[in-house]
Amino acid sequence: MQNFDLFGNPIKTPKTVVAMPELPKAAKIAREVQTSITQVATIETIAKFKNASITQVDVYRREAGTAPINPKKENNLLSQNGNDNTYNGYLSPATRRYIEQLMSVWLTSVEVTNDLKASKKEVNGEKVFPTFVTLTLPSTQLHTDNDIKEKVLKPFIKWLTADSSEVYKKGPKKGQKKGFGVSVYFWRAEPQKNTRIHFHIICDKYVPWEAIRAKWNQCCEILGYVSRYAIVQKSIFKNGFKINNTALLHDVEDYQKIAKEVLAGKPIPENIPEFFRDYLRVSVKYNKPMSVKMIELCAIERQKATYEKNMACGFTNPPSTEIRAIRNLDSVTAYVIKYVAKKPTEKALAPNQKLIRDSSGEIMVQTMDNTYRNSAGEIEPIIVSTEKYVPQYEERKINGRIWGCSDTLRGYKPDKDEQIITDEVGRTFVKTIDSIDSDGVITEKLIPVPVMKYFTKKLQERSVFLTVSDKGHNIFVSPPEEINATAWQFVDWMVDVTGREEVEAMSRKVGASFEKMNGRIIPYRTEKLGYPMKPDKKGKLKPAIVKQSRILKDFSPQLHREYVAYYTHVFNCIYNKAA
Secondary structure, rough: OOOOOOOOOOOOOOOHOOOOOOOHHHHHHHHHHHHHEEEHHHEEEEEEEEEEEEEEEEEEEOOOOOOOOOOOOOHHHHOOOEEEEEEEHOOHHHHHHHHHHHHHHHHHHHHHHHOOOOOOOOOOOOOOOEEEEEOOOOOOOOOHHHHHHHHHHHHHHHOOOOOOOOOOOOOOOOOOOOOOOOEEEEEEEOOOOOOEEEEEEEEEEOOHHHHHHHHHHHHHHHHHHHHHHHHHHHHOOOOOOOHHHHHHHHHHHHHHHHHHHHOOOOOOOOOOHHHHHHHHHHHHHHHOOHHHHHHHHHHHHHHHHHHHHHHHHHOOOOOOOEEEHHHHHHHHHHHHHHHHHHOOOOOOOOEEEEEOOOOOOOEEEEEEOOOOOOOOEEEEEEEEEEOOOOOOOOOOOOOOOOOOOOOHHOOOOOOOOOOOEEOOOOOOEEEEEEEOOOOOOOOEEEEEEOOOEEEEEEEEEEEEEEEOOOOEEEEEEEEEEOOHHHHHHHHHHHHHHHHHHHHHHHHHHHHHHHHHOEEEEEOOOOOOOOOOOEOOOOOOOOOOOOHHHHHHHHHOOHHHHHHHHHHHHHHHHHHHOOO
């Protein structure tokens, strides 16, 4: 069994450390050598139920006032774990993990408490309904990232979050909503391939795409981006309509996919031009695929229709937005996180370089000389240098803030003097005084609060004792005590299903610090759990995306009940019990 020092690191000098004896025996030893025994910490083995995996780690919790502060703490915070200047302008690994947790907890709470697929055709601006929006600049970026965030994005979010009950009382917008009452939102800034800044926003209300586009273009025009777009478009189409061949390739690919899916039995999409819809009906009626030429003609007609619409408004309503109501996806959470917590693309190393880990677990880049010849005249690669790896990225940096969110999404941050209670499910409450009667009897109450952390179960724990005597000091770690048999059995069963070798291989990739915590990554291999595989866009069978709640419901009903109760608690706290 692995023992740990006061800072949670594995002990490598067993000469002065012995396994924890039974407590009566330990007390006898203490009497014989006049040794004091103090519990200084607890090692908890916990399992975090994430979006597509379980993470198991040992957490070292010091007893207040009994254990010294780790002198390496400050160095650890500034180390190459995503918290130093290496990632200025990019999302660091630590920030990505934090964002992923916030979004996972929020969206899972929405998925668990709302039947999103059942409201597929319902348009309800008052109901919690995740919507994914992408906002782009209509023309070449001429202002700084910070100017655009302050003068374009900020007023757009202000409009999005304005009271949904207020309407314009006069003017051209008379009767229209001033805002949509979005209470929870998250935004992420990224550079496009053309280097312009663009934004991904996930909000909790249905907002009509026409309103989104009109408002975003209005905000962009504060800095003149719509006017410049109109000038360019009028120049391009000064002699009338012309085909955009780059866009045509994309449209043809889009239409081919739709035509194939419809012929295979899927319903005809609603958001396509009527002329394309007519051809699809004929294709289905005679059970014959549309020809490439016919699909290309439909794509050209789409461009013509867009051109005529833009001409009618003088090119003042550019296609600067993309709105996706993500209710009909297998996993809302997985889809959103793919965008908002996306890693920057690292530039490839030189052919004579490779990444290694040094003895402390830090990533280093090793440069070789592949032209060196030894005394025998044979080419013998030699190491030229080994340096700390500082990643370089394909995308440009974003200046200033990279992301932001509503205060609600950050969850409850208790004050130091507040007493937080966590029940057996993991739900959190603040204990406060409700009343004091005439006899001085205090009545307390628990106020539910949202803590934005994954559904977590404690599997087992061990106590860490420090003995002090004239002969020095020793550390004893008690045998593990099982805390939650249901969770422990489920996690261990998942390891067996996935395969212990695969789990160990994935866990090693995380790094040395994770290994010190006895960390394990246990992915959900849905095909091994018996869920049928599904074809991807190219028809190739791939493992299905299955929600965590479904897996728990099928294989551990008790954990599923607690999981649902936990995320229902989070949802009710965020939305004040109003869904």
